[in-house]
Amino acid sequence: MKFRFLVLIFIFLSVHLYAEPTVSDEIRNVKVAVHRAIESSAVTDSLYLALKSGSTKSPLIVAYIGTLEALKAKHSWNPYNKIKFVSLSQKTMKKAVEQDPNNLEIRFMRFTIQHYTPLFLGFSKDLEEDRKAIVRQFKNRKFGLADAILVRSIAAFMIESDRCLKEELIVFKKYI
Numbered sequence: 001m002k003f004r005f006l007v008l009i010f011i012f013l014s015v016h017l018y019a020e021p022t023v024s025d026e027i028r029n030v031k032v033a034v035h036r037a038i039e040s041s042a043v044t045d046s047l048y049l050a051l052k053s054g055s056t057k058s059p060l061i062v063a064y065i066g067t068l069e070a071l072k073a074k075h076s077w078n079p080y081n082k083i084k085f086v087s088l089s090q091k092t093m094k095k096a097v098e099q100d101p102n103n104l105e106i107r108f109m110r111f112t113i114q115h116y117t118p119l120f121l122g123f124s125k126d127l128e129e130d131r132k133a134i135v136r137q138f139k140n141r142k143f144g145l146a147d148a149i150l151v152r153s154i155a156a157f158m159i160e161s162d163r164c165l166k167e168e169l170i171v172f173k174k175y176i
Contacts, residue, residue, distance in 0.1 A: 026056060030064050037068060041075035044068055059100035063109050066092030070113045083121065089113060090123050097126075104144050107133045108154050115161055127163060134158060135168045138175065151175055 030051070037044040048068040051061060066089045073085035093110040100106055111130040117123045134154065137143065143151050155175035158164055164172065 027060060030061065034064060034067060034071075037071050038074075041072075044071045044075055048072065059096045059103060059106060062092060062099060063096035063103075063106040066090075066096060067109050067113065070117075086117055086121065086123050094126075097130075101133070102137070102142065102144075104134065104137050104142070104146055104154070105150075107137075108157075111161075112157065115163065131158070131163055131168070135164070135171055138171050 030047070033043060033047045037047055048065065051065050051068065054061070069085050069089035069092055073082045073089065076082050076085060090113075093106075093113065096103075096106050097110060107130045110126060111134065114124040114127050114130070135158075138151075138155070146154070152175055155172040158172045159169055159176070
């Protein structure tokens with residue numbers, strides 16, 4: 001799977017944390033660690049185990065667990081394990097979206113993972129739903145805890161993804 005833009009997005013996620021007072025220390029630390037996990041299977045594994053065994057299972061934490069499962073697929077050399085972890089990631093991300101369907105960050109994480117998952121695997125079924133939800137949140141200016149840097153990063157990714165309709169691109173271009 002290609003994770004070029006995923007890397008960029010998590011860089012922006014971790015950068016915007018230091019100016020965001022409403023994000024808990026736990027979430028702030030998770031975002032920074034996920035950024036390191038993109039290039040390190042050891043960090044991915046340790047953070048995954050910590051979040052899975054932790055007592056806090058907010059929808060956002062569940063989504064980060066799903067993101068780490070996708071990273072486990074990225075780091076695996078075994079094709080069977082890649083498929084297993086992508087499948088597990090999709091189930092976990094579905095649970096996170098069901099728990100908080102209006103969370104821009106959760107929708108965006110799932111969109112990004114599915115964007116980079118090869119279509120022939122059949123794990124990219126929520127792209128349209130997530131795209132529409134992200135567009136709706138941008139139109140209504142409902143960004144939750146996302147600051148201006150994250151909002152711009154999401155808008156840029158959505159434009160670059162080549163998955164948006166012409167009228168949706170207009171919505172995103174307002175934020176770049």
